[in-house]
Amino acid sequence: MICSGLLLLATTACYYDVEEELYPTIDCTTEDMSFAADILPIIQNNCYACHDAASNFGGIDLEGHQKLKVLIENNSLLGVIKHQAGFSPMPKNKAKLLDCEIEKIEAWIAQGALDN
Numbered sequence: 001m002i003c004s005g006l007l008l009l010a011t012t013a014c015y016y017d018v019e020e021e022l023y024p025t026i027d028c029t030t031e032d033m034s035f036a037a038d039i040l041p042i043i044q045n046n047c048y049a050c051h052d053a054a055s056n057f058g059g060i061d062l063e064g065h066q067k068l069k070v071l072i073e074n075n076s077l078l079g080v081i082k083h084q085a086g087f088s089p090m091p092k093n094k095a096k097l098l099d100c101e102i103e104k105i106e107a108w109i110a111q112g113a114l115d116n
């Protein structure tokens with residue numbers, strides 16, 4: 001009995017500590033991703049401040065499907081947003097994209113990274 005009580009306490013503590021549990025991403029839809037409706041707004045809101053055609057920091061211009069496609073083919077888009085080793089973590093000096101945003105981008109890529 002004591003044991004299960006402690007376990008419950010521990011579980012409750014964890015529950016409130018983990019941000020993802022407080023804001024569950026269960027309703028993160030990743031089916032039939034559309035570049036225009038789902039992906040472009042994420043890139044615009046989080047990346048264009050530094051990577052539109054005018055302010056292409058680090059020589060990276062993310063405006064338009066075609067330019068993103070190049071970064072998908074060399075794996076750097078997922079590398080930077082997932083903070084993988086060997087890539088500069090993006091958005092630079094800002095919080096990582098939400099798990100759901102990353103999942104949408106991954107799903108869109110898996111679905112062929114269409115210009116849809």
Ligand code: HEC
Pocket residue numbers: 043046047048049050051057058059060071076077080081086087088090091092093094097
């Ligand atoms: C506050 C400005 C800023 C924001 C916002 C930003 N970047 Fe960057 N990014 C930079 C700078 C500066 C560099 C070049 C220097 C470096 O790598 O840190 C860069 C480099 C990159 C590179 C090449 C680095 C590599 O390791 O290959 C990619 C790809 C990239 N950014 C993608 C993104 C994406 C995708 C977003 C949005 C999710 C984003 N950036 C948001 C400033 C920014």
